[in-house]
Amino acid sequence: MAMTMVRPVKAVSPTGPTDESLVARIAVGDERALQIVYGRYSPMVYGLARRVTASTAHAEEITQEVFVYLWQNPDRFDAERGTLRAFLGALAHRRSVDEVRRNTRRAAREERVGGDVTNLDSFQVGDEIERSQTAERVRAAVASLPEQQREAVLLAYFGGLTFRQVAEHLAIPEGTAKSRLRLGLGKLAVLLEGLT
Amino acid sequence: MNNDDEVFALLASAAAVVPPDSLRAKVLDAAADVRRAGEAIESLGGGQSAHAADAYVRTVAEFSALLDAARGDEIIEPYGWTAVQLVGHLLDVDRYFGRQLRLWEHAIDESLEDDHLAMTQAAVQAAAGADYAELVTRWRAVADQLGAHIGSLDAEQLRDRIKFHLLDTRLSTVLVVRVFEVWTHIEDLSRALRRPPPGLDAARLHLMTATAVAAIPLGMLLAAIDAGQQTARLVLTGPGGGVWTQPLRLGSQATDPAVTIVADALEFCRLAAQRTRPDELDAEVEGSIDLAIDVLRGASVFAA
Numbered sequence: 001m002a003m004t005m006v007r008p009v010k011a012v013s014p015t016g017p018t019d020e021s022l023v024a025r026i027a028v029g030d031e032r033a034l035q036i037v038y039g040r041y042s043p044m045v046y047g048l049a050r051r052v053t054a055s056t057a058h059a060e061e062i063t064q065e066v067f068v069y070l071w072q073n074p075d076r077f078d079a080e081r082g083t084l085r086a087f088l089g090a091l092a093h094r095r096s097v098d099e100v101r102r103n104t105r106r107a108a109r110e111e112r113v114g115g116d117v118t119n120l121d122s123f124q125v126g127d128e129i130e131r132s133q134t135a136e137r138v139r140a141a142v143a144s145l146p147e148q149q150r151e152a153v154l155l156a157y158f159g160g161l162t163f164r165q166v167a168e169h170l171a172i173p174e175g176t177a178k179s180r181l182r183l184g185l186g187k188l189a190v191l192l193e194g195l196t
Numbered sequence: 197m198n199n200d201d202e203v204f205a206l207l208a209s210a211a212a213v214v215p216p217d218s219l220r221a222k223v224l225d226a227a228a229d230v231r232r233a234g235e236a237i238e239s240l241g242g243g244q245s246a247h248a249a250d251a252y253v254r255t256v257a258e259f260s261a262l263l264d265a266a267r268g269d270e271i272i273e274p275y276g277w278t279a280v281q282l283v284g285h286l287l288d289v290d291r292y293f294g295r296q297l298r299l300w301e302h303a304i305d306e307s308l309e310d311d312h313l314a315m316t317q318a319a320v321q322a323a324a325g326a327d328y329a330e331l332v333t334r335w336r337a338v339a340d341q342l343g344a345h346i347g348s349l350d351a352e353q354l355r356d357r358i359k360f361h362l363l364d365t366r367l368s369t370v371l372v373v374r375v376f377e378v379w380t381h382i383e384d385l386s387r388a389l390r391r392p393p394p395g396l397d398a399a400r401l402h403l404m405t406a407t408a409v410a411a412i413p414l415g416m417l418l419a420a421i422d423a424g425q426q427t428a429r430l431v432l433t434g435p436g437g438g439v440w441t442q443p444l445r446l447g448s449q450a451t452d453p454a455v456t457i458v459a460d461a462l463e464f465c466r467l468a469a470q471r472t473r474p475d476e477l478d479a480e481v482e483g484s485i486d487l488a489i490d491v492l493r494g495a496s497v498f499a500a
Contacts, residue, residue: 009479009481009488009492010481012480012481017480021433021458021480024434025431025458027236028242028434028437029233029237029242030233033431034227035224038220042220046212063215068223068227071227072231082202085209086205134210188203192203
């Protein structure tokens with residue numbers, strides 16, 4: 001006898017609609033879904049952009065670009081390839097780095113990446129319990145990395161530096177910079193396993 | 197995307213900063229400038245519009261082509277008819293449709309006119325012993341006449357009112373209802389033939405979803421469900437989808453939605469065609485589940 005799968009109408013989860021559902025809604029023009037995604041991820045996008053560009057004006061521009069891009073191109077997100085957080089994070093990072101590289105005040109940037117970017121205490125977290133818990137676990141994981149690996153990861157990500165620039169900044173060979181970054185990311189991936 | 201992106205995004209989450217309140221409105225305004233709310237992206241049929249008459253003619257043609265793959269004795273659910281009986285049913289409906297269009301005479305039992313299935317019951321029984329190929333030929337002759345007539349009508353004529361079963365509405369609306377009906381038979385027959393149904397393009401599906409949503413107040417009235425002045429918001433995802441704010445009582449104005457129902461557009465059409473039960477629909481609800489079930493019961497209005 002054929003089995004009939006019953007998938008009853010269900011209330012949305014107490015944590016809200018899933019990211020995948022929200023992107024499907026955005027694709028058909030549901031502006032409320034965009035509002036929910038914005039509420040969920042704008043602190044990450046804005047915080048990242050502000051940290052990389054060191055500019056609130058650029059951070060606002062980049063945040064706007066990222067969410068408008070999602071609204072225009074929701075079909076570019078593939079839930080099978082990664083989370084919406086990673087998708088938006090990668091977009092925000094790429095645009096932030098582009099902005100920094102366009103920035104003619106290179107000297108000021110060089111000064112900034114040497115200080116603030118690798119300082120864990122400067123991480124600011126939102127006031128939502130869940131986000132704070134995530135933030136605390138991430139901070140603990142980053143803090144547990146050997147200093148050389150931590151520097152390489154934070155310079156490459158928040159500093160928006162290439163392998164070569166990380167190497168120059170730390171006065172080490174490029175291969176060493178690459179190796180420190182890979183080792184650091186590998187350890188973080190293990191330490192942050194299961195964190196959503 | 198790769199694992200590094202996931203790790204980096206977690207790093208970014210730890211550096212999250214709530215943006216200024218004013219940014220939210222700027223982002224939403226900028227989004228609305230590039231694509232207005234309620235409009236699907238192009239790959240899902242956004243910006244495309246199907247013509248009711250074309251949609252009808254194409255769907256009938258797809259059903260006709262599918263009949264070539266059948267022998268006539270296949271059992272077709274949900275009614276347990278054979279394929280030849282399904283053709284008998286459709287032939288009777290098409291004769292009735294032509295009668296309502298004043299194309300020909302066709303005797304009906306007027307006491308059954310409001311019941312799509314009961315009205316064709318005698319024809320379905322008579323078809324049980326009919327020759328499949330011969331009945332298909334007879335149906336195609338009628339369907340071709342209907343198609344030729346409908347294809348010849350201009351936009352104004354498609355707005356003419358017509359009485360069809362319970363509906364007294366524009367011909368274009370009846371055509372979409374008939375697209376629903378024929379598409380449902382295509383799905384039923386394809387299942388019996390164990391083959392995938394021909395794909396329904398997004399523009400045609402959007403025409404169907406829009407009509408199904410607009411029919412909810414009528415469906416609720418027929419099901420004796422009174423939701424008062426409440427309004428539902430329907431977000432139908434996937435190809436042919438869209439967003440609708442639908443008052444639940446005939447003739448009433450939209451108010452703040454009391455419930456939002458999110459479901460796949462194609463599945464919603466199966467619900468509208470009574471092939472999926474309201475409590476079986478894979479739908480996500482914000483607001484009252486009871487009201488959502490009532491809305492979905494109202495949406496299940498197109499008998500086929």
